[in-house]
Amino acid sequence: xxxxxxxxxxxxxxxxxxxxxxxxxxxxxxxxxxxxxxxxxxxxxxxxxxxxxxxxxxxxxxxxxxxxxxxxxxxxxxxxxxxxxxxxxxxxxxxxxxxxxxxxxxxxxxxxxxxxxxxxxxxxxxxxxxxxxxxxxxxxxxxxxxxxxxxxxxxxxxxxxxxxxxxxxxxxxxxxxx
Numbered sequence: 001x002x003x004x005x006x007x008x009x010x011x012x013x014x015x016x017x018x019x020x021x022x023x024x025x026x027x028x029x030x031x032x033x034x035x036x037x038x039x040x041x042x043x044x045x046x047x048x049x050x051x052x053x054x055x056x057x058x059x060x061x062x063x064x065x066x067x068x069x070x071x072x073x074x075x076x077x078x079x080x081x082x083x084x085x086x087x088x089x090x091x092x093x094x095x096x097x098x099x100x101x102x103x104x105x106x107x108x109x110x111x112x113x114x115x116x117x118x119x120x121x122x123x124x125x126x127x128x129x130x131x132x133x134x135x136x137x138x139x140x141x142x143x144x145x146x147x148x149x150x151x152x153x154x155x156x157x158x159x160x161x162x163x164x165x166x167x168x169x170x171x172x173x174x175x176x177x178x
Contacts, residue, residue: 005162013051022150023157023168027114032151033103034064037096039147040138041087049087056085061096066113069100095138102136121153128154 008018026032041057042050060083062068072080080086080093103113110116120131125145132139139147148154152172158165 002156002159002162005159005165013048017051019164023152023165025152029066029103029113030064032113032117033066033069033100034058035150036099036103036136036139036147037061037064039143039150040092040095040099041089042146043092043138043140043143045087053086056083057087060086066100066103069097070104072097072100092138095136099136099138117151117153125154 004014004018004022008014008022011018026035037057038050038054041053058064060080077090077093077097081088081090106113106116110119120128123131125141125148128148129139129141129144132144145154149157152168158168160166
């Protein structure tokens with residue numbers, strides 16, 4: 001059983017995410033953007049810290065509304081870097097704002113973030129990484145891999161013994177997205 005599938009059940013922070021979000025396909029732009037932002041913020045830190053800071057980040061980043069974040073300016077950057085409810089890393093904050101602009105642009109060039117992901121699916125991790133590096137900032141191998149696993153685009157989110165993983169596999173076999 002994967003380490004996350006062993007530690008998440010019953011955990012007050014990890015269980016809700018593991019049981020209802022991790023590995024579940026999503027198409028909503030706000031959810032996709034939030035997931036990418038959380039993965040970016042997690043780089044070098046624990047996932048538990050990110051989940052604890054998630055409510056603060058949702059507030060600070062305007063509910064991860066792509067248009068609102070894309071419009072952030074220098075005053076917003078200063079506000080974010082002073083906000084103790086988030087991860088205050090200048091490079092990560094700048095990447096999130098720029099990535100919002102790039103996600104917004106995908107509406108015109110690819111029909112949206114979800115359509116862009118679907119148009120490139122399936123790919124192996126190396127091909128996804130190359131694609132993300134060409135289109136987004138602060139998207140290294142772990143960030144891209146976890147982002148895609150968390151959405152079911154790459155395998156490995158749940159172990160074979162995990163009941164959540166079994167439910168997801170059943171839904172996929174019926175060509176349904178959970």
